[in-house]
Amino acid sequence: MxxxxxxxxxxxxxxxxxxxxxxxxxxxxxxxxxxxxxxxxxxxxxxxxxxxxxxxxxxxxxxxxxxxxxxxxxxxxxxxxxxxxxxxxxxxxxxxxxxxxxxxxxxxxxxxxxxxxxxxxxxxxxxxxxxxxxxxxxxxxxxxxxxxxxxxxxxxxxxxxxxxxxxxxxxxxxxxxxxxxxxxxxxxxxxxxxxxxxxxxxxxxxxxxxxxxxxxxxKVKILTAEDLDISKFYRYPDSHKGDYGKVGIVAGSKYYPGAAALCSNAALQSGCGLCYLLTPKEVLYFQNFRRPEIIVLPVESKEGIVSFDGFVKFDEYFAKFDVLGFGCGLTKNKEVEKILIHILENFQIPIVIDADGLNVLASSRDVRELLASYKSQKVLTPHYMEAARVLDVDVKDVAKSPIDAAKKIASEFRAICVLKGSRTIITDGDEVFINILGNPGMAKGGSGDVLTGIILSMIAQGYSAFEAAKLAVYLHSLSADILLEKKTMQTILPSDIIDGLDSTIKRLIKG
Incomplete structure (x- = not known):
């Protein structure tokens, strides 16, 4: 509509x-x-x-x-x-x-x-x-x-x-x-x-x-199931894991190990074939909260934060990835900026940037210029405060005109912008979709990490960045709404949203 x-x-x-x-x-x-x-x-x-x-x-x-x-x-x-x-x-x-x-x-x-x-x-x-x-x-x-x-x-x-x-x-x-x-x-x-x-x-x-x-x-529409392409949800019986894409994720720190787990768990649960997680060695203690299917590439760190020297040792893996996620739980750190610059200068992989990746984007002129000229598909997933930092405006200005803010970010970086909020906005700078699903139970730390993982998975499975963003936002919020059939808003957790993706995808397929 x-x-x-x-x-x-x-x-x-x-x-x-x-x-x-x-x-x-x-x-x-x-x-x-x-x-x-x-x-x-x-x-x-x-x-x-x-x-x-x-x-x-x-x-x-x-x-x-x-x-x-x-x-x-x-x-x-x-x-x-x-x-x-x-x-x-x-x-x-x-x-x-x-x-x-x-x-x-x-x-x-x-x-x-x-x-x-x-x-x-x-x-x-x-x-x-x-x-x-x-x-x-x-x-x-x-x-x-x-x-x-x-x-x-x-x-x-x-x-x-x-x-x-x-x-x-x-x-x-x-x-x-x-x-x-x-x-x-x-x-x-x-x-x-x-x-x-x-x-x-x-x-x-x-x-x-x-x-x-x-x-x-x-150019502005309410996001509905009719706007989604679910053709790739149907799988041929002779397919294999390589058919469903390889996701690479750079995430986590000793301060936010859960961000890495939530993002990678969500990517797997929403259908990608393989998920590689590049994360500091200190995050490995979080093993019990991580699905065993995730392929962990432990990166040498500086005080529990990914180091540039440790990261570049895994450059060979980037030829395998169909999409790369960057930013969840990395913290604000100079090493994080160096790594993102290295990625943008040396690889051409579809990339989804969230959280601390967006903070680097807001503060680094080099990253801004590199990202604007980056040839591959890009998805940026700011909440209002992150969007304000990227645009160098007050967060009140974003709240007053969120559609304009999202379109400006998308246009400046030639990316898909997913402006997260009670009404999440997805735009390529021209077309705009407003999501009206979801509930306040999603207002918990980690929900954004889950959304990033789902977007990555959709891109890995062959969707364009725009289609992937629409699908992911819809699935993410629909899963939270379905949870209300059994839980209260107060008790919904981001990990519950991941677990609920099974019934969510079934419902979307059945219409």
Missing amino acids: FVLTSSQMREIDRKASQEIGIPEVVLMENAGFCVFEEIKRDFETLDDKNIAVFCGKGNNGGDGFVVARYLAQVCPNVKVFLFDDNVTLTSKVFLDILKKLEVDINILSEELLSSLRAQRFDIIVDAIFGIGLSKDIDGLYKKVIEYINGSGAYVYSVDIPSGVCSDSAQIKGCAVRASKTVTFVYPKVGHILYPGSYYCGKVIVKDIGIPEKIIKDI
Whole structure:
């Protein structure tokens, strides 16, 4: 399913009106009726309900006038509240109809708002601000939104909760907390990303009669099973381990031995044929937590951290690897930078860089230049803080515009960027997929190491870096969601996600 920005939605509306000839009043009528339909579906009867419809001056308010008209036909207790009756021309068509039908219309003021606190509404329709909101909300608008949030009513937001920025999902001072949001054509970025998603309640997407043919060049999608290529999950009976790829992983230190174990375990469990782990000798005490199938190449270390001199002794193995993972649990260290420079200068293997590999990327000009010119496939897997370091911006800037941040990283390094978060974003700098699966049980140290291992495994099995990243993110989060059928969020561990990959892959294959 596509995800739209406000400008894309406005352009779709423009084309529908000017190029196809569908009048704006028809689209507004259809939108309002869709909201009414949803309200009617949710409540067995409306004739005994007290309903308030709050309408702004723009076209979102016009949608609200249409909702109010339909509600007034089935409910005697509908009140419409306006901030101003100087509304848009299209909205005025429907406001005038309400006046002729003698629907109870009120102009909001501080005094009226105070009197409303003594009333109780069962249903409130929020049609104050739509997807075009760009400035922070204050004054009477803010007080009305605070009233709605404290009303105890079941709240329907038209298109998007008033106060949520549709392009960034940021809150513009305050926002309506909707029970349900009814939006049109496709969801908007503000419905999908946080914190906006918190305010939307259940999001319903309705068709308002805009032809699909005019919806073009949309580059952002919600990641679904239909977007995944699982053809390589099917295996021929005469295949062997070499057919499923050789993964090389440079990971771990005496401080973070678990990172190496989790990454390599995940790679094996998700299907690669062979997994080689280059890790400091000190990590070998972690043997009991490691699958015996992992081929360990113990690297000489400096105080428990991989050394450059020890690492280069294993250069001959790099001819065997179909993909290389770098960074999990290596620590911030000059030796780590030297090793990554050596890899980028001397080999051309698809590479997945995570964790301390990203920290090196953020701090080393040499690594940045080498990675940008590296010819083979690249996947970078930052969380928000790592992305901020790579981009040399504040982490708040990444949180405000995560899609832009991910696209910028992908474009600068000509890589696939997997920006990890509650809504993980996968992009090649052009196309964007937003993952909506997963749960807070994944918010534990080691989850990122598991994801890196799955991405490596998918590339080893023959998927492109982009396809591998999409598949891995989906499998990773779906495994965590399946775990909720038996476990609580508090008790889910990254190692559980690895163990759950068996049932996850089965479910994906079965559809």
